[in-house]
Amino acid sequence: MTLSKKLFSIILLCSAVFGTTLAMAAHHGDKAKPTIVEIAAGNADFSTLVAALKAADLVDALSGEGPFTVFAPTNEAFAKLPEGTVESLLLPENKDKLTAILTYHVVAGKVMAADVVKLSEATTLEGSTVAISASDKGVKVNNANVTATDIKASNGVIHVIDTVILPGS
Structure with a gap:
């Protein structure tokens, strides 16, 4: 093969790869930010939440378009529950209860x-309302303190809380 044919082949290959990369980037341009689930999965402090989302089959829903506002409990928040509660909730027979608890942490829309x-309150995807209060001591959602805010995702926002909030409590 002559030098000019080799050079032409290399240019053709590079343009094909580069063109495909540009097309993929243009197609996924709005996905530059990770989803709520991707952010949670990428943070070790949310491993229990991610396990719960998987057990409740909510990963796809919270990876969807949204927008959603998630009051995300940390592993420490889950650890505050009575011993054995998390393990029990993760069992297949408790999926409905787990789903209700998790959707109680989610509000439709992007609420910064x-x-x-x-x-003073917000309606959750579970259907009930959560009480919201703000004071000089910070913001509370029911009995949970908001410890970090405005973690932006492509499909909404996460606010970190220090306690798992339960419907009807």
Whole structure:
């Protein structure tokens, strides 16, 4: 093969690869930010939450378009539950109860911290409302303290809480 044919082949190959990469980047341009689930899965402090989302078959739903606002309990928040509670909730026969608890942590729409502090309550995907209060001591959702805010995802926002909130409590 002559040098010019080799050079032409290399250019052709590079343009094909580069063109495919550009097309993929353009197609996924709106996905530059990770989803709520991807953020949680990438943070060791949310491993219990991610396990619960998987057990409740909510990964796809919270990876969807949204937008969602998630009040995300940390592993330490789950550890505050009575001994054996998490393990029990992860059992297949308790999927409905786990789903209700997890969807109680999610609000439809993207509610940033500046907007959360203006609310006194919010309706969750579970169907019930959570009480929201803001004071000089911080923001609370029911009995949980908000410890971090405005973690932006492609399909919403995460606010970290220090306690698992339960419907009807």
